[in-house]
Amino acid sequence: MNVDLSRRGFLKLSGAGVAATSLGALGFGEAEAAEAAHVRAFKLTTTTETRNTCTYCSVACGIIIYSKGDVRDGNADIVHIEGDVDHPTNRGTLCPKGAALKSYVKSETRLTQPMLRAAGSSKFEPITWDAALDKIARAMKDDRDANFITHNDAGVPVNRWTTTGFLAASATTNETAWATTKVVKALGIAGFDNQARV
Incomplete structure (x- = not known):
């Protein structure tokens, strides 16, 4: 049998063969179509x-x-x-x-609630979020009342609170970061930094 195949014909035939095998590899063959009929649903569809x-x-x-x-x-x-x-x-x-x-x-050691180690205690005890926030607010209020600087030595108003610092989280939105900055500056806290620099 003598096959007369030109160069152009050979390239066309090769291209058609590559296209056919590519389609089969992408799941357009009969076996893949039959198998796809009983494939389980994507695991994240019900989440x-x-x-x-x-x-x-x-x-x-x-x-x-x-x-x-x-x-x-x-x-x-x-x-x-x-x-x-x-x-x-x-x-x-x-x-x-x-x-x-x-x-x-999902870590077993991940904290899911506030913990407090009372003065003189050797271990941390769980407390409620309300109790933790009340304790933090009370400590901040007492320290600010005792150490707030209204004027510098020259009598210029400065309104600074230098005995407490604030470390902000960086995993936040721009809006939350803006609100955090406004609250910290309104309190007069001078020591303000971000987790990104730690």
């Missing part, structure tokens, strides 16, 4: 998506948290965390620490 910010550093990468259960009552079970492809900072990528967020969230 709730919540967009958030990674808690590790000052880059503030966007993440998507997938959970099952009621998020509003705090009984949701986090099943998956991944980078947010729509977030302008990381565009879906995460560093190794961010990629391990699910382990961090």
